[in-house]
Amino acid sequence: MKHLLFRFVADDSRILPLRRLARVVGVLLLVALLAAREPRGDSDPGWTRHTIDRSSTGADGVRFADCNGDRLPDIATGWEEGGVTRLYLHPGYDRVREPWPAVTAGPAGSVEDAVLVDLDGDGRMDVVSCSEGNVRSVWVHWAPTDLARILDATAWRTEALPASRGKMWMFALPFDVDGQKGVDLVAGGKLAGAELGWFESPSDARRAADWRWHAWRPVGWLMSLIAADMDGDGDTDVVFSDRRGPRSGCFWLENPGRARAASEAWKEHPIGGLGREVMFVTLADLDRDGLQDVIAAVRPREILFLRRLGRDGDAWEPRSIALPDQSGDAKAVSVGDVDLDGRPDLVFSCENARPPRRGVFWVEYPKLVFHPIAAEGIKFDLVPLMDLDGDGDLDAITTEETAGLGVVWYENPARPRARRP
Numbered sequence: 001m002k003h004l005l006f007r008f009v010a011d012d013s014r015i016l017p018l019r020r021l022a023r024v025v026g027v028l029l030l031v032a033l034l035a036a037r038e039p040r041g042d043s044d045p046g047w048t049r050h051t052i053d054r055s056s057t058g059a060d061g062v063r064f065a066d067c068n069g070d071r072l073p074d075i076a077t078g079w080e081e082g083g084v085t086r087l088y089l090h091p092g093y094d095r096v097r098e099p100w101p102a103v104t105a106g107p108a109g110s111v112e113d114a115v116l117v118d119l120d121g122d123g124r125m126d127v128v129s130c131s132e133g134n135v136r137s138v139w140v141h142w143a144p145t146d147l148a149r150i151l152d153a154t155a156w157r158t159e160a161l162p163a164s165r166g167k168m169w170m171f172a173l174p175f176d177v178d179g180q181k182g183v184d185l186v187a188g189g190k191l192a193g194a195e196l197g198w199f200e201s202p203s204d205a206r207r208a209a210d211w212r213w214h215a216w217r218p219v220g221w222l223m224s225l226i227a228a229d230m231d232g233d234g235d236t237d238v239v240f241s242d243r244r245g246p247r248s249g250c251f252w253l254e255n256p257g258r259a260r261a262a263s264e265a266w267k268e269h270p271i272g273g274l275g276r277e278v279m280f281v282t283l284a285d286l287d288r289d290g291l292q293d294v295i296a297a298v299r300p301r302e303i304l305f306l307r308r309l310g311r312d313g314d315a316w317e318p319r320s321i322a323l324p325d326q327s328g329d330a331k332a333v334s335v336g337d338v339d340l341d342g343r344p345d346l347v348f349s350c351e352n353a354r355p356p357r358r359g360v361f362w363v364e365y366p367k368l369v370f371h372p373i374a375a376e377g378i379k380f381d382l383v384p385l386m387d388l389d390g391d392g393d394l395d396a397i398t399t400e401e402t403a404g405l406g407v408v409w410y411e412n413p414a415r416p417r418a419r420r421p
Contacts, residue, residue, distance in 0.1 A: 046358070046372045047396070047410040050097045054406030056082030059399035061381045062407065065116035067125040068147060073386055075100075076127050077399060077407050078111030085114045085129045085141055088407065089151070093390040097411075103151045105141035106158030109133065117174035120205040121182055124150075128185060130169035138164035138172065138187060138199070140208065163213040167193055173225035175238070178262035181205075186238055188222030196222055196240060200262070216253060216266055220245020224281045228292070230254070230269070230313040237313075238266070241278040241296060249274035250281055250296055250306065252313060272306040272318045273298055280382060284335035286344055286365065297330035297348055303363075321346075324370045327361055328353030328378070336385040336394045338362045340414050347373070347396055349380035360396060360410065373410050378402040391415045 053059075058081030067074040072090035079086065085108045088100040108114070110133030116125045124143040131137050137160040144155035164187075173186040181201050188196035195215040202210035221244035230237040235255040242248050250273045253266035277299040286293045286305060294306040294316070301323040309315035323330060328350030338345040346363040353359030353374075360374035360383060374380070379402040385394040393414040399407050 044372050044375075046360075046375045047413060049374070049376075049405070050409050050411060051405070052088055052100045052407040052409060053077075053086065053102050054404060055102070056084055056086070056406075057404065058082055058401040059381075059406045060111065060401055061113055061399055062384065062397050063113070063115045064384070064386070065125050067116065067143075068150060073388070074116070074125075075397070075407065076105070076114040076116045078108060078114040078129055080111055080401060083107055083109040083111070085111055085127055085139070087116075087127060087150075090388070096389050101151055103156070104153050105143075105156050106139065108139045108141075108158070109135035111135075111139075112169065113171045115172050115174060117183055117185075119174075119183055119201070128172050128174075130172050130187065130189075132168035132170060132190060136164075136166055136168050137161070138169050138185070142206070159208050161199060161211045162209050163199060163211050167195070170222045171225050173227060173238070175227055175236070179258045180262075186225055186227075188219050188225065188240065188242075190219070190221040190244070194219050194222065196242075214262070217268065218245075218247070220248055223279050224250075226281070226283060228252075228283055232311045232313075235261075239271070239281065239283065239294065241273075241281045243277045243279060243299070248278060249276060250278050250294060269313060271313075272296070272316050273304050276304075278304070279330055280332035282332075282334055284344060286335055286346075288344070295333050295335060295346070297333045300329045301327065302330055303333055303346065303348060321363075321368060323348070323350075324361075326357055326372070327370075328357045328359050331380055332382045332398075334383050334385045334396075338385075338394055338412065338414065339364065340393055347383055347385060349383040349398055351379045353378050353380070359400070360398065362396075374400075376403060377405050 056079035060080045063076050064073045075088040085105045088102045105127045108129035110131045111129045113130040119126045126143045127141040129139040142157045149155040167189050169189045175186045177184045184201045185199040196219045197215035200212040219242045224241040226239040227236050230252045237255045238253045241250045250271040252269050256264045279297040281296040291308040293308050296304040298304045303321040305319040307317040329352045331349045331351050333348040335344050350359045358372045359377040359380045377400040381399045383398040388395045393412040395412045397409040
């Protein structure tokens with residue numbers, strides 16, 4: 001480009017100065033346009049990837065809890081094509097870059113989500129799986145009461161909740177709705193007959209047939225469920241995103257209070273992205289004004305910053321962040337101080353990230369400088385941030401289900417290993 005520019009400028013000394021200046025400006029604009037169209041960062045190797053597990057096919061999401069009392073985050077993941085739900089125990093910081101100790105908690109065909117929760121109150125984390133496709137059930141994988149057998153697949157027992165049969169389920173959220181008996185499950189599904197609502201826990205959670213379903217509203221294709229006090233009244237509300245249908249977008253449901261939560265309707269409040277294909281969302285104070293905002297991944301290629309304008313949760317200001325040409329389609333987003341500069345940054349994951357596109361990025365906010373994290377992979381999912389290796393910076397944990405990467409984490413280079421305590 002530099003040689004081309006020189007030829008244009010020096011080609012004809014008889015060109016008038018004004019015409020020569022116009023030609024220079026035109027070439028500079030052409031150079032800038034071509035540079036802007038060229039993918040940036042293709043040669044950047046991104047962050048180092050570590051594999052937790054790639055023993056099955058179609059890894060689809062990660063959810064965290066401490067299952068063995070060592071104060072380290074363990075992981076539940078459903079493998080959609082593989083038809084199993086697996087549990088991974090954090091092996092300790094010295095071995096965290098190796099494959100993690102794992103157990104198949106149970107079968108779960110077409111599983112879309114798996115979440116850890118002690119449903120029966122025995123002090124052990126069970127796993128709840130949501131299945132779509134032709135399976136159409138919510139499953140409970142009951143953990144062994146003997147912690148020494150947590151990695152023994154024969155000690156786990158799996159059964160479906162009969163009240164869930166016949167509908168496609170996408171996501172579940174442990175949530176004590178009525179304050180009685182035990183932990184309930186807020187859940188939602190997709191397509192024909194899909195609803196958002198809650199499964200009421202019976203007195204004996206192990207009696208699967210006694211769980212009861214209560215619907216709140218129809219959904220087209222539920223993506224996110226988050227528990228948060230959205231109006232500052234001291235009780236916990238539910239934030240959700242729906243990607244399809246006439247009522248798509250991001251909303252929150254107002255808890256009417258413990259005494260009425262099980263019997264009254266939960267008022268729906270719109271947040272933003274209405275009529276849009278809103279994927280996974282997260283809550284964070286992105287602009288550091290003391291109010292919790294909502295940040296959403298929106299297909300095809302956008303992050304929607306829904307800035308909260310008041311503490312009552314009824315006023316929101318949308319701000320759009322376009323994804324770069326070298327990324328795939330928006331799937332999930334998280335917020336955290338990635339580069340340790342004291343300010344929150346964005347990390348997002350993508351679908352359809354076929355080469356030369358990338359599937360995971362972090363974004364310097366508010367400068368909006370994009371940096372690739374993943375060098376390989378096509379279809380990623382949730383991308384929570386957590387210090388997995390104990391070095392004081394936030395790593396990115398995710399799953400990739402098309403290229404076979406499995407359950408992986410990307411090591412944040414913000415704090416090099418040589419400087420670790």
